[in-house]
Amino acid sequence: MTTESSNAIIDCDVHVYPKNPNEIRSYLAQPWKERFNGEGRGLFTNPVHGSRRDAIPPGGGPAGSDSEFLRKQLIDQYEIAHAILLPRAFCNLHPDPDFATAIAAAYNDWLADTWLGKYNEDGVFKGSITIAHQDPTAAAREIERWGDHPHFVQVMTDSGARAPFGQRQYYPIYEACERYGLPFAMHPGTDGMGINIQPSPGYPTHYIEWHTCLSLGFQAHLVSFISEGVFERFPNLKIVLTEGGVSWLPALMWRLDQEYKGLRYEVPWLKKKPSEYLRDHVRITSQPLERPDNDKHLLQTLEMMDAEHILMFSSDYPHWDFDSPKMAFPKLSESLRKRIFYENAKEFYKL
Amino acid sequence: MGRHVIGKVSELPPGSNKILALKNRSIGVFNVNGEFYALRNTCPHQGAPLCKGDVRGTTLPSKPGEYIYGQEGEIVRCPWHGWEFNIKDGRSIFDPNKCLVKTYEVEIEQEPSAVETFPVKIEFNNIVVYV
Numbered sequence: 001m002t003t004e005s006s007n008a009i010i011d012c013d014v015h016v017y018p019k020n021p022n023e024i025r026s027y028l029a030q031p032w033k034e035r036f037n038g039e040g041r042g043l044f045t046n047p048v049h050g051s052r053r054d055a056i057p058p059g060g061g062p063a064g065s066d067s068e069f070l071r072k073q074l075i076d077q078y079e080i081a082h083a084i085l086l087p088r089a090f091c092n093l094h095p096d097p098d099f100a101t102a103i104a105a106a107y108n109d110w111l112a113d114t115w116l117g118k119y120n121e122d123g124v125f126k127g128s129i130t131i132a133h134q135d136p137t138a139a140a141r142e143i144e145r146w147g148d149h150p151h152f153v154q155v156m157t158d159s160g161a162r163a164p165f166g167q168r169q170y171y172p173i174y175e176a177c178e179r180y181g182l183p184f185a186m187h188p189g190t191d192g193m194g195i196n197i198q199p200s201p202g203y204p205t206h207y208i209e210w211h212t213c214l215s216l217g218f219q220a221h222l223v224s225f226i227s228e229g230v231f232e233r234f235p236n237l238k239i240v241l242t243e244g245g246v247s248w249l250p251a252l253m254w255r256l257d258q259e260y261k262g263l264r265y266e267v268p269w270l271k272k273k274p275s276e277y278l279r280d281h282v283r284i285t286s287q288p289l290e291r292p293d294n295d296k297h298l299l300q301t302l303e304m305m306d307a308e309h310i311l312m313f314s315s316d317y318p319h320w321d322f323d324s325p326k327m328a329f330p331k332l333s334e335s336l337r338k339r340i341f342y343e344n345a346k347e348f349y350k351l
Numbered sequence: 352m353g354r355h356v357i358g359k360v361s362e363l364p365p366g367s368n369k370i371l372a373l374k375n376r377s378i379g380v381f382n383v384n385g386e387f388y389a390l391r392n393t394c395p396h397q398g399a400p401l402c403k404g405d406v407r408g409t410t411l412p413s414k415p416g417e418y419i420y421g422q423e424g425e426i427v428r429c430p431w432h433g434w435e436f437n438i439k440d441g442r443s444i445f446d447p448n449k450c451l452v453k454t455y456e457v458e459i460e461q462e463p464s465a466v467e468t469f470p471v472k473i474e475f476n477n478i479v480v481y482v
Contacts (some may be wrong), residue, residue, distance in 0.1 A: 053430030054403055323430055327397035 063183025
C-alpha cells in the first residue's frame with residue numbers, strides 16, 4: 001500500500017475466530033473431523049471476561065468472527081494499514097501429534113479462504129501459519145504448503161511447549177522458516193496445558209498469576225534461542241515475541257550478557273554478546289504494555305531495550321486486555337512513535 | 352450547568368441503565384436499587400465505553416482465602432479491561448482516590464403538568480441530569 005497517511009498503524013496481534021466449529025471442521029478429514037469439537041484450552045479462563053464485551057458482533061457469533069464488524073471497530077477506527085492475524089487453534093496442547101497437525105492445517109485452510117481470501121480484497125489482513133510443534137517435521141511440511149502465499153507473513157505457535165524453543169528438535173521448523181523468509185512468532189496460549197510444561201514452579205492458583213507469569217516462558221524461550229546458537233545456525237531466522245510482555249527485556253539481557261562474560265566457554269558458538277543478536281533476529285510486540293505510574297520510567301525502558309528498532313505495536317483485539325492505539329502508550333517522540341506503530345513492522349514483515 | 356430531562360422513572364427500572372449524548376458527552380444513567388446516578392461513559396484508563404460494561408456486585412475486602420460477595424448492582428465493570436467502578440461515586444475499586452470517572456448530578460422532578468389534585472406517582476416523574 002502506498003497511500004497510507006503518516007498516522008498509519010500496523011497492528012501485529014489481532015485475533016480472528018471461526019463463526020462456529022463447523023467452519024474448521026469442514027477442512028478436516030476423518031477421523032479428525034468427528035473428533036474436533038472446537039474446544040479451547042481448558043484451564044485458566046479469565047474470571048472476568050475473555051474478550052472485549054463490545055466486540056461481540058451485532059449479528060451474532062464470537063468476538064473476532066465478523067470481518068465487517070472487525071473492520072469497523074478496529075481497522076477503520078484506528079487507521080490500521082495492516083493487521084497481522086493470529087488464530088487461536090490451541091493445537092499445541094494435544095498429545096496426538098497427528099491430530100494437532102490436522103487442526104493446524106485446517107485453521108490454515110480456513111484462514112486462507114476467509115480472512116486472507118474472500119474478506120481481504122484490499123490486502124489489509126496478513127496471516128500467521130499455525131503449526132503444531134509436537135511434530136516439527138510435519139510442521140515444516142505445513143510451512144512449505146503456505147510458504148509462497150502472498151498474505152501469510154509469519155509462522156506461529158503457542159509459547160506453551162515441552163522444551164525451550166532453542167533446542168535442536170525444533171530445527172526443521174526454523175529451517176523451513178528461513179527457507180521461505182518467514183519469521184517464527186510465539187504467542188501465549190497453552191502454557192501448562194495438555195502436554196505442555198507450566199513455566200513456573202508448579203501451577204499457580206489464579207488467572208492473575210498465570211497471566212502475569214506468561215512472560216516467564218517467553219524469557220526462557222528467548223534465552224534458549226540465543227544460547228543454543230540458533231541464530232548462528234540459521235543466520236536469516238527471525239523470531240517474534242508476541243504478547244509476552246515488554247519491560248522485562250532489558251533486565252534479562254543485562255543478566256544474560258553478564259553471565260556470558262564468564263560462561264562464554266560453555267557456548268563458544270556465540271560470536272557476540274547475547275543482547276547483540278536482538279536487533280537482527282528478534283522483534284517484540286507491545287501489548288499488554290506495562291504502564292508504571294511514572295511515564296518516564298517506561299520511556300527509559302523503551303530506550304534501554306532499543307524499542308526504536310525492535311518493538312512493534314499490537315492491540316490484541318478483540319481480547320479483554322486490548323491496547324488502544326491512542327491510549328496504550330505515553331507521549332512518544334514522533335520518530336519513535338512511527339518506528340513502533342508502523343515502520344518496524346513494515347520493514348520486518350516486508351509489507 | 353445544563354438541565355436535561357432524560358425520561359420517566361418508569362422507563363429506567365432498578366438494575367437498568369441508558370446511555371445518552373448530553374452536551375457532546377456520552378453519559379450513562381443508572382438506576383441502582385431505586386437511586387439514580389450518572390457517569391461519564393469513558394473509562395479513564397484507555398477510553399473504553401465504560402457504561403456499556405456489566406453491572407454487578409464484587410468481591411469485598413476480605414482475608415486471604417475468603418470471599419465476601421457484595422454491593423450487588425452497584426459496580427460497573429469496564430467492557431475492555433474489567434476495571435471496576437462504584438456507580439454511586441465513580442471511584443474505582445482498585446484505587447478509589449486516584450482512579451475515578453466523572454459523575455453527574457441526577458434528580459427526580461415531579462412532572463410539572465401533573466394535575467395538582469391527583470397524587471403523583473413517582474414512576475411518572477422525570478429523571479433530570481445536570482451536565
